[in-house]
Amino acid sequence: MLEAAGLTDADEAVYRLLVTLPAASASEVAERCGLAPGAAGLALDALIAKGLASRTDSAPYAFAATPPDVALLPHLQRRAEALDQARTAVNDLLETYRHTRRRRDAGQLIEVITGADALRQHLRRIQDAAREEMLWFCKAQYVAMPSGSNRAEYDALARGVRYRVLYERAFFDDEGAVENVAEGARAGEVARSVPHLPLRLAVADRSIAICPLVPGGPSGSSEEPTTALVRDSSLLEALVALFERYWEDGVPLLFDTAREPLGDALGEGAGGALPSATDKRLLSLLVAGVTDKAVASQLALSRRTVQRRVQAMMELAGAATRMQLAWQAARRGWLD
Structure with missing residues (x-):
């Protein structure tokens, strides 16, 4: 169980024994752990080298355990930091690899998604991976996700991901749409409305987007939607700029996010x-x-x-x- 701290099975068995005793001799360690004297001695030497055990002052040939919080936690913290650094380095290398491939292979820039089920899966996936911000264009008549069914948004909001969502006016014609948007606002979504949106769009962390390639029918239609997964490129930058342009013209949707009592009279401020x-x-x-x-x-x-x-x-x-x-x-x- 302590392989992450660099211990072998024999090292761990000896350390666990020492933790239960004030001190123990090498022969006692070998006997209690079922090890040969030479193997017990090697394990004790390894523990001393790792700072997990020491010889006692009162008995030169006895050994005592270093407290686990002193001996193990700092070591594990250093390993965790090293893993984080390695993970960051791998991500940087992956991004460099993808950037190189994108310049030579258009398939690395745009991936075609066909069908509502596949679209739902990709929308959930990019939200689960989002770390900073999601941008959305919500048009009327859903294609993949009915209003109020995008539970991945609430998980992302709970992680601290910011959601900015633009709704076109016709979106609110669907039954329950207003309350669904209000629920999102109470969870932290920032919502605005515009008379019309040019397309459906979802952008995660300004690094990946999903948008239609050809119009697809609403749920229940015989036409399957065909959409594109767009990665970091000039096209993605254009989609983000399109969102920001419409966002500037959007009317903020104000909801009682704290569910406070409503005022009774006009002109309270x-x-x-x-x-x-x-x-x-x-x-x-x-x-x-x-x-x-x-x-x-x-x-x-x-x-x-x-x-x-x-x-x-x-x-x-x-x-x-x-x-x-x-x-x-x-x-x-x-x-x-």
């Missing part, structure tokens, strides 16, 4: 000059294209209350229509 936190959440969902009914359900309000609060915000902003309200909200920074 800045002496009534600003919408309350509740109204900002309400406004962000409306601007994202979520229906009054879904907003009311998400905020635990009646539909009439939602409409009343929207009207109050329109009066506060001097807007005659909801579209003007959205424009005024963006201009005044109510959705930041």
Whole structure:
């Protein structure tokens, strides 16, 4: 069990014996461990060389164990650090190898994935391997993962991986979509909405991406999706830049991530000059294209209350229509 500390079976047997005794002679060690005297002597010499045992002062020919926390833990820590350094070196070599191969073999840059099952597996795999950030374009009508089924996201968020997700407006037409997005926000996801997204996209750590090559039908369609796994390349850089461009235009989706009680009145902030936190959440969902009914359900309000609060915000902003309200909200920074 202590091979990692550089001990043979005989060394370990002798050390385990010494740990149970104040001290023991070489002959006693040989007898109790079932070793020949010469083998016991070699094991004791090895333990002394490794700092795991020492001769006692009172009896020159007796041996005592060094406490395990003093003798073993620092050694194991050094080995662990050496393994970490070796792992880093191997990763660097692997990246160099892949970089060299990519320049000569396009198959190292783009891998074609066919079918929804294979797509699901790859999406889970890149999330399980992510260490820093995931970027997502979520379009309406899922192809591989129904809304709320991506449990790999919650595992990654728990590890500290940041998720930035853009939802197109039609995404919220599906039943339960708003609550699924709210659940992700409560777990740490940062979500925004745009009127339309050009494609489906997932990017892990800005080093690997999955995006469609040809349009695939939604779940239940006879058309299997064909997607590409894109590794570090100019194409990947372009996909990341595309995400960032749409992210800049996205409307932040504000949810009650702490599940705090909702405010009752408009203008709770800045002496009534600003919408309350509740109204900002309400406004962000409306601007994202979520229906009054879904907003009311998400905020635990009646539909009439939602409409009343929207009207109050329109009066506060001097807007005659909801579209003007959205424009005024963006201009005044109510959705930041």
